[in-house]
Amino acid sequence: MNTLITWLFRRNRAGRLGVLIVAATVLVAGVGPLVAPYGPLNPDYPAARQAPTPGHWGGTDDFGRDIFSRTLYGARISLGVGVAGVLLGLIPGVATGLAAGYYGGGFDAFAMRVVDVLLAFPGILLAIAMVAILGPGIQNIVIAIGIFGFPVYTRVARGSTLQIAAQTYVEAARAEGAPSRRILVQHVLPNIFAPIIVISSLQIANAILTEAALSFLGLGAPPPTPEWGAMLSSAENNLVTSPYMAVLPGAALVITILGFNLLGDGLRDALDPRMRV
Amino acid sequence: MFVRLLPGDPARLMAGLDATEDSILLVRHGLGLDKPLWTQYGIYMNGLVRGDLGVSNRDATPVSAHVAQAFFPTAELTVAAIVVAMLVGLSAGIVAASAHNTPLDVALTSGAILGISLPSFVLAFILIWVFAVTLRLFPTGGPEGTFAVVLPAVTLGVAAAATIARITRSEMLEVMSQEYVRAARAKGHAPLAVILKHALPNTLIPVLTVIGLQVGFLISGAIIVETVFSWHGLGRLLVDAIASRDYPVIQGVVLLFALEFIAVNILTDVLYAWADPRIRYQG
Numbered sequence: 181m182n183t184l185i186t187w188l189f190r191r192n193r194a195g196r197l198g199v200l201i202v203a204a205t206v207l208v209a210g211v212g213p214l215v216a217p218y219g220p221l222n223p224d225y226p227a228a229r230q231a232p233t234p235g236h237w238g239g240t241d242d243f244g245r246d247i248f249s250r251t252l253y254g255a256r257i258s259l260g261v262g263v264a265g266v267l268l269g270l271i272p273g274v275a276t277g278l279a280a281g282y283y284g285g286g287f288d289a290f291a292m293r294v295v296d297v298l299l300a301f302p303g304i305l306l307a308i309a310m311v312a313i314l315g316p317g318i319q320n321i322v323i324a325i326g327i328f329g330f331p332v333y334t335r336v337a338r339g340s341t342l343q344i345a346a347q348t349y350v351e352a353a354r355a356e357g358a359p360s361r362r363i364l365v366q367h368v369l370p371n372i373f374a375p376i377i378v379i380s381s382l383q384i385a386n387a388i389l390t391e392a393a394l395s396f397l398g399l400g401a402p403p404p405t406p407e408w409g410a411m412l413s414s415a416e417n418n419l420v421t422s423p424y425m426a427v428l429p430g431a432a433l434v435i436t437i438l439g440f441n442l443l444g445d446g447l448r449d450a451l452d453p454r455m456r457v
Numbered sequence: 458m459f460v461r462l463l464p465g466d467p468a469r470l471m472a473g474l475d476a477t478e479d480s481i482l483l484v485r486h487g488l489g490l491d492k493p494l495w496t497q498y499g500i501y502m503n504g505l506v507r508g509d510l511g512v513s514n515r516d517a518t519p520v521s522a523h524v525a526q527a528f529f530p531t532a533e534l535t536v537a538a539i540v541v542a543m544l545v546g547l548s549a550g551i552v553a554a555s556a557h558n559t560p561l562d563v564a565l566t567s568g569a570i571l572g573i574s575l576p577s578f579v580l581a582f583i584l585i586w587v588f589a590v591t592l593r594l595f596p597t598g599g600p601e602g603t604f605a606v607v608l609p610a611v612t613l614g615v616a617a618a619a620t621i622a623r624i625t626r627s628e629m630l631e632v633m634s635q636e637y638v639r640a641a642r643a644k645g646h647a648p649l650a651v652i653l654k655h656a657l658p659n660t661l662i663p664v665l666t667v668i669g670l671q672v673g674f675l676i677s678g679a680i681i682v683e684t685v686f687s688w689h690g691l692g693r694l695l696v697d698a699i700a701s702r703d704y705p706v707i708q709g710v711v712l713l714f715a716l717e718f719i720a721v722n723i724l725t726d727v728l729y730a731w732a733d734p735r736i737r738y739q740g
Binding site: 194304305308309312385389392393396397398399409412415416419420423426430433434437438441442445 | 567570571573574575576577578579582585586590597674676677678680681684685695696699700707711714
């Protein structure tokens with residue numbers, strides 16, 4: 181792990197930039213709301229649709245709300261949805277993949293067919309269908325992201341488990357009479373971490389993108405929520421007269437997604453240059 | 458279909474805000490929504506095998522008419538986007554690989570990761586602001602004029618182009634370090650001929666796989682792009698149908714999307730055999 185961090189910071193400029201952006205996003209999500217100059221939901225009708233001024237760095241929206249403050253609050257939502265959605269798919273996905281790869285047999289065959297079916301559909305369409313079923317809202321988006329992330333983790337965890345389970349040290353542990361559960365948790369799981377971490381970073385980027393897209397379509401965060409996609413959606417109506425409304429939430433969204441993509445790419449190069457995701 | 462679990466009652470929505478319970482019941486009966494779900498499913502499947510997708514809840518016109526009307530704008534948009542994605546993606550990937558580790562490679566690689574990270578609606582805003590509002594070269598939306606398709610197609614194609622460029626670059630780099638490429642070069646073939654005749658054909662299988670996958674993503678990506686550019690295609694039809702709980706239309710569009718994915722997958726498999734004559738399909 182130490183060599184990995186050294187590598188990221190010394191040898192790979194793109195990966196280093198990714199680490200910095202992700203760290204900055206986490207920082208903004210943590211302290212942003214504390215330093216925001218205005219409340220994210222405070223309307224100020226006389227000040228509606230103001231271009232950026234020293235008082236409102238990012239200008240104000242239709243209701244006179246401070247766009248800079250709303251963008252700061254938005255980091256918490258995007259990051260939260262990204263991480264929660266990924267964890268929701270990762271935990272059952274890795275567990276299923278471990279079991280499928282280690283035990284094989286009918287369970288493996290069944291799990292892989294489920295995975296094939298889920299992977300056959302592009303994530304965003306699956307998410308829209310899910311939200312159509314469950315109703316709009318951030319919680320349902322997290323569930324949708326978890327469901328379309330699940331097959332990705334299952335497949336990767338299964339592939340890596342097959343590799344690790346064939347190693348001599350796993351055979352040795354089995355010969356010693358170690359129970360399967362201990363072999364999986366102590367010997368296999370730690371050794372399949374690398375690809376899981378790489379994919380998680382890329383999947384967080386994907387999750388944030390999906391969540392913003394759904395909110396942009398009006399299927400995500402309900403109106404006053406300071407969510408980047410929803411803010412861009414309201415900026416869309418004013419694109420000709422007040423284009424600045426889109427600048428801060430748009431930039432925040434692109435930079436955050438870019439950060440997780442760069443981090444994922446950097447980690448992949450560091451951990452296994454030949455790995456394909 | 459799961460769509461039926463959507464919260465909200467279409468009969469209530471259609472009858473209007475101040476409708477009486479009686480008129481709501483009447484509308485519900487008219488739509489067949491008072492029958493049990495499995496009966497509704499049977500009626501739907503029965504119609505489906507005869508090419509009948511049902512009737513829109515909103516305006517009583519057949520779903521097939523809605524879908525047929527929306528199909529061609531979406532087809533136009535996605536085909537244009539695929540052309541953009543393949544032209545830009547393949548050439549950027551090839552150029553980056555041939556110029557490995559030069560500033561040009563770094564610029565193209567950075568552009569590719571930015572392209573992947575750029576949500577289509579953010580890119581749409583930038584393009585609309587620069588080309589439609591400021592320069593007035595293209596319309597901000599709608600299908601008017603020959604060039605109307607340019608901005609939406611570019612918006613839709615960029616992410617796919619970036620992904621195609623990344624895979625093309627890494628596959629080209631791998632192939633170009635092979636012995637037969639060195640041999641071709643040693644024989645004195647022009648660099649461009651080596652790239653196009655010896656290296657490129659051997660990258661086609663993974664590149665085709667990615668292009669096939671990207672086409673799938675383009676079809677669903679059209680949902681967002683069509684909304685931003687007021688493009689009256691399938692994606693917009695789907696979003697509008699979800700908003701008004703128009704189940705038959707939702708089902709029809711999702712069914713068509715699913716068919717398109719399957720068609721693209723089959724086409725990709727056929728193209729494999731063309732790209733690599735060693736691949737033969739036998740029953």
